[in-house]
Amino acid sequence: MLTQVxxxxxxxxxxxxxxxxxxxxxxxxxxxxxxxxxxxxxxxxEIEDMGNRHLDSVVSFMAVILEHxxxxxxxxxxxxxxxxxxxxIINSRTGIYKLFRKYPSLKxxxxxxLENAWNDAILELISWFKDPENIHLAKKxxxxxxxxxxxxxxxxxxxxxxxxxxxxxxxxxx
Numbered sequence: 001m002l003t004q005v006x007x008x009x010x011x012x013x014x015x016x017x018x019x020x021x022x023x024x025x026x027x028x029x030x031x032x033x034x035x036x037x038x039x040x041x042x043x044x045x046e047i048e049d050m051g052n053r054h055l056d057s058v059v060s061f062m063a064v065i066l067e068h069x070x071x072x073x074x075x076x077x078x079x080x081x082x083x084x085x086x087x088x089i090i091n092s093r094t095g096i097y098k099l100f101r102k103y104p105s106l107k108x109x110x111x112x113x114l115e116n117a118w119n120d121a122i123l124e125l126i127s128w129f130k131d132p133e134n135i136h137l138a139k140k141x142x143x144x145x146x147x148x149x150x151x152x153x154x155x156x157x158x159x160x161x162x163x164x165x166x167x168x169x170x171x172x173x174x
Contacts, residue, residue: 008037015042054103058110061092061099062117065162066155067124073167075137086168093163111159118155122148 014022022039029038068085076082100107129138129146138145157165 008039011037011039012042015039054099055106055109055113058096058099058106059113059117059120061096062110062113062162063120063124064092065089065096066118066121066157067128069157069161069165069167070121070125070151071128075141077137082168096163114155114159114162117162118152118157122151125151 011022011025014025022042026038026043029035065088068082068089072082072085096110100110126146126148128134129142135145142150
């Protein structure tokens with residue numbers, strides 16, 4: 001590494017100025033066992049963020065699944081409508097399963113994120129109704145563009161349903 005940070009304060013300032021160099025400098029300090037010079041405050045934040053990044057991905061996938069399950073069950077107008085939602089649900093589940101396989105502890109943590117995922121799904125539902133192609137559906141179902149108050153305050157699906165509920169197959173099962 002070409003640069004040599006002189007002191008801890010300069011290293012802390014480097015965090016905002018040049019993140020990549022900040023990482024390189026801290027890594028060098030750790031390898032050299034110069035623990036007293038490491039920017040521990042930012043390093044710990046970054047480690048925590050690394051762990052949360054994968055959980056954030058799971059929550060995002062869950063929100064997509066919730067949004068599309070809810071649309072399928074409540075706003076489907078005809079037989080062809082919703083095929084893209086099914087594909088999206090399947091793809092999102094695949095993403096979740098991959099993350100759970102790679103990081104098993106995420107499955108436990110994700111169960112506590114159901115309401116956060118539902119709140120994100122509501123925001124996406126509202127945006128969907130604002131799309132000019134869907135304004136007629138907003139008028140039909142709500143008489144206007146819906147708001148958060150127009151959707152259940154508590155998530156209407158369980159964690160298990162996020163992972164395996166397939167309402168589009170119920171006619172095949174009967």
